[in-house]
Amino acid sequence: MKKNILIIISVYFLFIIYSCNKKCNNCYTKAIEKEIKTISLNDTSFNDLFFLKDILKSKKIIIIGEQSHGDGTSFLAKIKLIKYLHSNLGYNNLLFESNFIDFYNNYRPISNKNQIEQGIKKSIYSIWSKTKEIKPLINYIKKDYDTKEQLNIYGFDCRISDQTNLIKVKNKIPKEIINIHKELEALLSYKKEQQNINLKKLYKDINSVLQISKNDNSFKLVLYNLFFSCYFSQSKENKFELRDKFMAYNIEFLLSNILKNEKIIIWTSNLHTLKNIESNIVLKEPSFKTMGSFLNNYYKGQTYHILITSSEGYYRSHYNKNKIEKLKKLKTNSIEFILNKINLQYGFINCQNINCGCQIYGNFLYKYIKRNWFNEADGILYIKKMHPSNYINSQ
Numbered sequence: 001m002k003k004n005i006l007i008i009i010s011v012y013f014l015f016i017i018y019s020c021n022k023k024c025n026n027c028y029t030k031a032i033e034k035e036i037k038t039i040s041l042n043d044t045s046f047n048d049l050f051f052l053k054d055i056l057k058s059k060k061i062i063i064i065g066e067q068s069h070g071d072g073t074s075f076l077a078k079i080k081l082i083k084y085l086h087s088n089l090g091y092n093n094l095l096f097e098s099n100f101i102d103f104y105n106n107y108r109p110i111s112n113k114n115q116i117e118q119g120i121k122k123s124i125y126s127i128w129s130k131t132k133e134i135k136p137l138i139n140y141i142k143k144d145y146d147t148k149e150q151l152n153i154y155g156f157d158c159r160i161s162d163q164t165n166l167i168k169v170k171n172k173i174p175k176e177i178i179n180i181h182k183e184l185e186a187l188l189s190y191k192k193e194q195q196n197i198n199l200k201k202l203y204k205d206i207n208s209v210l211q212i213s214k215n216d217n218s219f220k221l222v223l224y225n226l227f228f229s230c231y232f233s234q235s236k237e238n239k240f241e242l243r244d245k246f247m248a249y250n251i252e253f254l255l256s257n258i259l260k261n262e263k264i265i266i267w268t269s270n271l272h273t274l275k276n277i278e279s280n281i282v283l284k285e286p287s288f289k290t291m292g293s294f295l296n297n298y299y300k301g302q303t304y305h306i307l308i309t310s311s312e313g314y315y316r317s318h319y320n321k322n323k324i325e326k327l328k329k330l331k332t333n334s335i336e337f338i339l340n341k342i343n344l345q346y347g348f349i350n351c352q353n354i355n356c357g358c359q360i361y362g363n364f365l366y367k368y369i370k371r372n373w374f375n376e377a378d379g380i381l382y383i384k385k386m387h388p389s390n391y392i393n394s395q
Contacts, residue, residue, distance in 0.1 A: 061299060063272075064078050065306065067366050069269065070127065070389050072132075072316070075389060077381060079140070082140075087149075092152060095154045097157055100221060100222065104221075113146065116138060116142050117142075132389075158232065160226070170189065181205035183205050206227055217253075217258050245289070270365055305376075306379040309335060310384065312327055314326055331368045
């Protein structure tokens with residue numbers, strides 16, 4: 001009798017799982033808003049992107065992710081999106097997941113378009129700036145530079161990178177001021193590592209310097225990021241959430257003080273793009289909120305979060321730029337499996353049109369994870385075959 005009951009229960013749950021998978025397949029298949037014909041940057045008609053105009057009409061912030069930081073095909077697809085958003089919908093500012101201080105030092109001072117390429121190479125992390133795929137974006141920025149239509153570039157990461165020139169920051173502060181603020185002077189002169197800085201003294205030093213830079217919001221954000229970076233290096237809080245919180249703060253500061261009434265595009269990873277996540281789905285760390293979820297809370301109804309995924313191909317390892325990785329084998333009934341069966345080369349899903357609570361596997365972080373992805377993104381850009389980014393050796 002017990003055996004029969006167990007068989008009946010097992011069959012029931014198999015039926016539920018089968019029904020749910022079938023429902024999920026239908027949800028994602030019906031959700032395909034548009035087939036995108038090409039990601040070729042030679043296509044300047046943007047006919048296959050016009051559908052985005054109505055979808056994005058009330059959106060101030062467009063966040064575009066990528067599965068990893070070595071996805072060459074994703075870079076090209078993002079550049080095509082950026083060109084359309086900028087030239088047709090008035091998104092005149094592109095914010096990169098790169099250090100704000102580097103942008104302040106190296107990109108902000110440029111005075112003509114011939115300096116743009118070097119400014120970008122010194123400002124944007126090399127995982128992007130030293131690749132062949134980013135060159136069309138540089139050329140596009142050059143084209144409209146110093147016109148009303150120019151695409152402005154900013155960074156929003158809070159960490160001081162190895163290439164950050166702190167002496168340039170120090171030189172912006174009068175000597176008589178820097179000399180009496182010993183902790184700030186020690187940091188900017190490389191006399192102390194970030195983890196050895198006294199945070200309380202640094203905070204007081206920065207507040208004092210802020211009194212003389214009230215009208216320079218960019219420099220104010222530089223000083224904030226000096227503190228953020230030192231706090232980050234010393235804090236015992238969850239590093240992932242702390243970094244994402246500081247990055248979200250930088251974006252909010254830019255929008256409130258430097259880019260008032262402006263619309264922005266954010267270039268980042270899928271992980272930072274996720275909009276409702278409050279638990280860890282990738283790393284063996286405590287649960288954390290992402291930058292996307294902070295921005296979604298700050299700007300209710302004004303953000304649009306786009307994840308990118310693919311079915312096959314290769315990508316460059318984020319941790320070893322000389323290593324090319326192969327995408328995992330398609331998982332049955334995953335999002336990528338469903339989209340691959342439709343045989344699209346490129347496609348776009350508008351998740352906001354779908355009211356579906358389905359949990360389904362997705363390879364958005366180059367790891368199959370089961371979630372309700374309609375709740376984590378507003379749009380999904382599908383690329384059938386991924387190619388790795390290509391570094392330019394001469395750089």
